[in-house]
Amino acid sequence: AQKVTQAQTEISVVEKEDVTLDCVYETRDTTYYLFWYKQPPSGELVFLIRRNSFDEQNEISGRYSWNFQKSTSSFNFTITASQVVDSAVYFCALSEETSGSRLTFGEGTQLTVNP
Amino acid sequence: DADVTQTPRNRITKTGKRIMLECSQTKGHDRMYWYRQDPGLGLRLIYYSFDVKDINKGEISDGYSVSRQAQAKFSLSLESAIPNQTALYFCATSGSGLADITSTDTQYFGPGTRLTVL
Numbered sequence: 733a734q735k736v737t738q739a740q741t742e743i744s745v746v747e748k749e750d751v752t753l754d755c756v757y758e759t760r761d762t763t764y765y766l767f768w769y770k771q772p773p774s775g776e777l778v779f780l781i782r783r784n785s786f787d788e789q790n791e792i793s794g795r796y797s798w799n800f801q802k803s804t805s806s807f808n809f810t811i812t813a814s815q816v817v818d819s820a821v822y823f824c825a826l827s828e829e830t831s832g833s834r835l836t837f838g839e840g841t842q843l844t845v846n847p
Numbered sequence: 848d849a850d851v852t853q854t855p856r857n858r859i860t861k862t863g864k865r866i867m868l869e870c871s872q873t874k875g876h877d878r879m880y881w882y883r884q885d886p887g888l889g890l891r892l893i894y895y896s897f898d899v900k901d902i903n904k905g906e907i908s909d910g911y912s913v914s915r916q917a918q919a920k921f922s923l924s925l926e927s928a929i930p931n932q933t934a935l936y937f938c939a940t941s942g943s944g945l946a947d948i949t950s951t952d953t954q955y956f957g958p959g960t961r962l963t964v965l
Contacts, residue, residue, distance in 0.1 A: 777956035833952045837889035
């Protein structure tokens with residue numbers, strides 16, 4: 733069975749600080765996909781990134797970066813120089829190839845960036 | 848226009864009432880999903896459909912039913928609403944979209960429907 737754990741329920745930082753959101757997953761499949769979604773206060777879910785299990789390259793997109801480590805079953809998300817607009821709930825999710833795209837979500841991390 | 852739309856966006860109803868939430872998409876995706884979000888629990892899958900003739904239960908399907916009327920439409924029904932079904936409901940789509948073939952297995956979400964059952 734697939735499982736995603738986001739141990740940090742809430743994080744509060746001051747603007748311009750770097751912050752890392754942790755995500756640990758469990759799966760028995762060798763082929764799987766990992767995702768991060770952002771849910772701003774307005775409530776919609778915004779897709780941020782998708783990574784497949786055969787691609788362990790870290791990815792950077794502007795102030796966002798993701799560190800995928802299969803050895804520790806982790807897919808952590810770092811925001812560099814955080815901004816108030818980054819305040820949101822962030823969800824990590826897992827989809828196993830054998831589950832046909834069904835997503836299992838973590839509980840989410842509420843990030844608050846204070847000015 | 849949004850690729851995935853949900854109606855209504857907000858709904859307040861009473862215990863025992865039947866209610867339907869609707870989802871439409873213009874992404875050309877073949878797969879559609881319904882999730883509910885509760886505080887502290889993330890999103891949990893209610894039902895999913897891989898094409899018009901395919902309906903599958905998710906992890907929390909009790910008390911819900913769905914209908915896939917067309918490739919682009921997927922509705923969720925609560926036959927007899929109860930207060931613990933108060934939640935934020937999301938529809939999502941994925942698949943090899945006509946205009947976005949790289950989106951396979953990436954789910955795109957609608958704006959959500961906030962349902963309150965009194």
